Amino acid sequence: MIPYSRQSIDQSDIDAVVETLKGDFLTGGQKVSDFEKALARYLGVKHVCVMNSATSALHVAYQIIGLQKDDEVITTPLTFAATSNTAIQCGAKPIFCDIRFDGNIDERKIEALITPRTKVISPVDFGGNPLNITAIQALCNKHKLFLIEDASHALGSQNDGIKVGNIADMTIFSFHAIKPITTFEGGAIATNNDTFYEQAKLLRSHGIVKKELWNSDMVMLGENYRLSDVACALGLSQLKRLDSFIDKRNKIAHYYDERFVNNPFFTTIPIPKNKKSTYHLYPILLDRSLWCSKEEIFKALHAKGLGVQVHYKPVYQFSYYKKLLGDIRLPNTEDFYKAELSIPCHQGMNMDDAIFVADTLLGTLSSLKGCKL
Numbered sequence: 209m210i211p212y213s214r215q216s217i218d219q220s221d222i223d224a225v226v227e228t229l230k231g232d233f234l235t236g237g238q239k240v241s242d243f244e245k246a247l248a249r250y251l252g253v254k255h256v257c258v259m260n261s262a263t264s265a266l267h268v269a270y271q272i273i274g275l276q277k278d279d280e281v282i283t284t285p286l287t288f289a290a291t292s293n294t295a296i297q298c299g300a301k302p303i304f305c306d307i308r309f310d311g312n313i314d315e316r317k318i319e320a321l322i323t324p325r326t327k328v329i330s331p332v333d334f335g336g337n338p339l340n341i342t343a344i345q346a347l348c349n350k351h352k353l354f355l356i357e358d359a360s361h362a363l364g365s366q367n368d369g370i371k372v373g374n375i376a377d378m379t380i381f382s383f384h385a386i387k388p389i390t391t392f393e394g395g396a397i398a399t400n401n402d403t404f405y406e407q408a409k410l411l412r413s414h415g416i417v418k419k420e421l422w423n424s425d426m427v428m429l430g431e432n433y434r435l436s437d438v439a440c441a442l443g444l445s446q447l448k449r450l451d452s453f454i455d456k457r458n459k460i461a462h463y464y465d466e467r468f469v470n471n472p473f474f475t476t477i478p479i480p481k482n483k484k485s486t487y488h489l490y491p492i493l494l495d496r497s498l499w500c501s502k503e504e505i506f507k508a509l510h511a512k513g514l515g516v517q518v519h520y521k522p523v524y525q526f527s528y529y530k531k532l533l534g535d536i537r538l539p540n541t542e543d544f545y546k547a548e549l550s551i552p553c554h555q556g557m558n559m560d561d562a563i564f565v566a567d568t569l570l571g572t573l574s575s576l577k578g579c580k581l
């Protein structure tokens with residue numbers, strides 16, 4: 209089975225982990241700040257604070273802006289649940305905004321959702337395709353809102369040559385196993401704001417500051433969201449390989465783009481010329497006539513060794529969210545969910561694999577019974 213995405217671990221990664229595993233500090237040592245500095249340099253931002261997951265990083269970011277009961281967070285329903293779960297954990301209410309047909313939040317629909325209770329906008333760079341972040345930033349400035357960007361898919365994505373992570377108040381990255389790079393589990397906040405950075409470090413580690421000798425003080429209620437030195441050693445090694453991962457994914461994606469042009473079964477999502485995507489996902493959008501056969505297509509592709517996946521079931525369709533917010537239906541999000549399949553695209557594939565994926569996909573769709581195309 210060729211999965212839709214997969215980590216790549218080579219000998220340099222293994223050596224880095226083993227060396228740190230044999231060292232004096234498994235956690236709380238130098239590798240943590242080394243990894244943070246390397247990430248900050250890579251992104252071109254002032255500060256990075258790493259944590260044990262992107263979920264933790266989101267939770268901390270919401271705490272830093274003082275998100276609380278009765279506040280509203282405008283976000284996308286086409287994401288992993290953690291983007292809005294962590295806001296709910298702070299007592300806030302998620303307000304879901306419909307998407308564009310590229311999977312990103314429709315920034316033209318945000319302003320109508322802003323109320324006196326709105327505190328923050330939290331969009332996601334879907335699949336690594338960079339958001340129109342300057343338009344969203346302008347809205348935030350106009351209405352005095354915070355901008356927390358969930359860039360869990362987008363470490364290394366660029367807008368006009370600038371890496372994702374430079375515009376929002378805080379940008380969140382994930383190092384879960386199949387995200388652009390991995391630290392097993394892990395995440396980070398990138399920010400140019402000194403105060404946000406200092407608070408992130410405090411909240412990551414119980415809100416405790418060291419004073420003199422044995423004396424310490426606890427100045428705020430924090431968590432243990434720290435990332436270990438062993439994980440950071442892997443992160444440092446993976447970060448050196450990131451650009452080669454992104455190049456590989458782009459090569460496969462460009463092959464798919466050309467191969468799938470004008471096919472009768474589905475469309476793809478072109479990345480605008482001024483943007484660069486990590487291609488964490490390569491989504492295809494099935495023609496409306498095939499939506500009712502999606503289960504059959506999914507099963508047939510899995511049977512042939514294509515580990516396709518669907519991203520995402522809209523968050524508001526989860527039973528927990530229905531209980532919380534009632535029935536919500538956003539038309540583009542509904543259609544996108546019916547149409548979307550993520551096909552294999554990752555650095556562990558070679559071009560023969562990509563050709564196999566394309567052949568198998570097109571072959572399966574053409575042989576579909578009851579397909580009236």
Ligand SMILES: *Cc1c(COP(=O)(O)O)cnc(C)c1O
Nearest residue numbers: 261262263288290360382384394
């Ligand atoms: C993976 C993911 C998360 C959560 O990341 P973890 O590191 O697993 O906590 C949050 N948001 C999005 C969009 C994701 O894809």
